[in-house]
Amino acid sequence: MDTSGYVIPFENCDNSMVGIVGGKCASLGELMKARIPVPPGFAITTAAYEQFLNDNDLKKKIINRLTNLNDEDLSKLEEASKDIRSWIEAGTINETLEDIIASHYRLLSRRSRIPALPVAVRSSATAEDLPGASFAGQQDTFLWIRGVDQLLDRTKRCWSSLFTPRAIAYRIKMGFDHSVVLISVAIQKMVRSFTAGVMFTLNPATGDRATVVIDSNYGYGESVVSGEVTPDQFHVNKITMDVVKKTVSEKKIYYTTDPESDEVLKLDLHPERQTSQSLLDEEIIQLAKVGKIIEQHYGRPMDIEWATEKGLPYKGEIFILQSRPETVWSQKEAKPLVEPKASAIEQIIAGLIKGRTIT
């Protein structure tokens, strides 16, 4: 395979490579290294972006266009953004680079056994740029992209997202040098979710850290995340890995893709499926195990988006789409549950005196 460094599969990305593959690709690589199933894909690196700029003589042109801009002059910012983005989007990706990207895409397609595999094209910002809210990425996620031409086109759009008016304004305000700000692009297999939802590696209702709570509905996770349905809820004991509680709710709607147009649709769930358990017991356990690994990997309770895929030559597979630290319980001050005592007997006396409230 190529050694150009233009493209790096997720499984070869890690946190030391944020400058080359961006934060998103680096963390996907980390998850893979922890044996967490994430949808496969690859990073189009900052080197590819730089090569593209050079090939199209854009570097200087962009810097010049950005000089003397004021971060508060919105109309000027917008004009500059429009110019720069149109130059990038009209640029040509050289044949070598195109071949490398195309061969990685075909490999991904082959591995997934789907011709012209639908992928998500997302920008993967290099960290210094916009800590916290990565609004470059917010605007520039392209879902259900099929074929090399579309992929290359959306890649350029991701690159150009470095120059949204807000991004430009932010760098001016912070005094960052536009010329050193680079971007990577993540190409990731789309998961045709059979079921999806969220998972907390603690019980958000009680704070119990030994419980994993999974919310689930058919189709894409949007219906769960947005709160449009009351999802099924499963409680799994994290230590013994048994399902301790199941609540199957009436799930009225779900999100799915139109197989013809790849458009995301919101549909009524078939009446029979509305009250059926959306995850099999084995899937619940498998998912909780993945949650436990993620928690151990990050060393803290996590809030995770997941999906399962079916209809493949294989049986249902679990994928992790996103994970971030849980914030509500984790930010509470850790205080001793009971006053510590010098000996067990003193603790027993204190416990006996307290007794148990029953009304």
Add this chain to the structure above:
Amino acid sequence: MAAMNFPNPHEAERIPGTEGWERMYPYHYQYTTDDPDRKKYEENMFWFYDGLHYPEPMYPFDIIWDEAWFLALSQFNTRIFIVPPALGIDHRIHNGYIYITPLPVADPSDIPKRAELFMKRAGYYYQNWDRLHDNWEAKMRGIIERLADLKIPELPEMEEESVVTEGIGVSTGYKLLKAYDELIDLGILAWQYHFEFLNLGYAAYVVFVDFCQKAFPDIPLQRITQMVGGIDVIIYRPDEELKKLAKLAIDLKVDEIAMKGSAAVILKEMAASENGRKWLEALETARQPWFYVSTGTGWYHHDKSWNDDLDIPLSSMGIYIEKLRKGENIDRPTKAIIAERDRLASEYRALLKTEADIQTFDQLLGTSRTVFPYVENHLFYVEHWFHSLFWNKIREVSKILVDFKFIEDVEDIWYLKRSEIKDALWDVVTGWATGSNPRGPLVWPKEVAWRKEVMAKFREWTPPDGMGTIPETINEPFTIVLWGITSESMSHWAKLKSISEGDLTKIYGFPGSPGVVEGKVRVCRTVKEVGQLQEGEILVAPTTSPSWAPAFQKIKAAITDVGGVMCHAAIVCREYGLPAIVGTGSATSRLKTGQRIRLDGSKGEINIID
């Protein structure tokens, strides 16, 4: 919590045709309105039905153990160890069913003083646990030996000449009265020892449970018991002995004989060969004392031990021989159990958020592990070994009453209170001494017949779960651990009541061991029916004991009428990773063999599918 109404004890239902039942039981067990203070006390307490120990109404004799623990448990809380906030547990009886209530310390200002005393006294036991426990075992074995040696003399036509020549100076009539007194005294003594460690064991455990539930609000009780549960506990010993005998039969090549099921045949055919005799020797060794294990809880006279009926262990031994012949491993997976127990504890511990909590967890877990083997082991010494011998000694006394036509059948004696037996024995020996006719035959057969009718009516009656007024807090360790009295269990009771009137497809019990399974029911009313179990069935039994152990090799889950999270079925199922629901009250009568059910061992819920 939703308001829950339990009947006023003085207005509880009375059953027509049972009038006068009160004389079958001690007078102080009755609810009474005679005295305004006592009436008010009874109305203000919360009395709950002790279905855990008594799934059926009390026999007038069998109430001996209820009186024994009424005294023993209470005295250790109130007068010996001085449990800071809790006194003893008071008892009442209604329509033959036992109701109990824990008494709090009335004046909270007494608690600090009691705490100081408890620290000193209980502290002494916790610190010297092993030594005192060895001492306990010696005492217990001592009284069991005295019981085994106790002679119940038959009254001779004439005394031996030696009474004269050796100047003995007393008659067999006197000796009979004395032997009966001694028998009863040994029983009461066994129950004094029963509680010597138990209160402290439960106290340590209950505080650990509370801590775990505070740290992990979702933690199932079963997991906590698993963390403290002993490995080398004698509850498994009878079953281990049976496994050893199965292996020995194969090694000695007498397994064909050993598979014959009937004890009479096995004993006869074994005696005919040298290897067979070797096996019989091993059987005899195992029987003393391990076959004194009861097939029930040991609380009732009808709970037989393996030694009472060798068919029971020897027929289930066949299950082991079959498995061994197929090359299967029948050993308890002790290494895996220890590993799992330690993994549970260390993973829960690792999730604690502060150093202080880790310290508390270690202190309480350590103490609970020290005390827990006793909590599990005392059952064999008292309820199994001692009781099994004791019931048979009483039967020897009963034979004398049958001989003198006081009662018609040996098994009628259970319809007499122990004080009435003493009176009857006086009637016997004075008649025997005098040469006159005792009055007993004119009194007891009639009375026993009437009592049998009354008890039949009691059996048809469903006792309410509770009576009186619900308190705000409970501090009494036994009440919490054994009967699981919590706001959840109370509302669960209320739910149970509403369900029993409506939805018949659900049965609830205590979650004994987690897991969800679906399968076919096999109702086994006694351990003798265990042989009918098919691989993968769900066992439904009144209760189980170590003598049921072979059944657990075949089943997918267990359900019992009686028992809490610490009962035999729950302990064994947790060990084998099978779901269990215990203390359902009525599963054996509501479920039928062959029925398909789905059960959830974590919730304690059974769904009848068809």
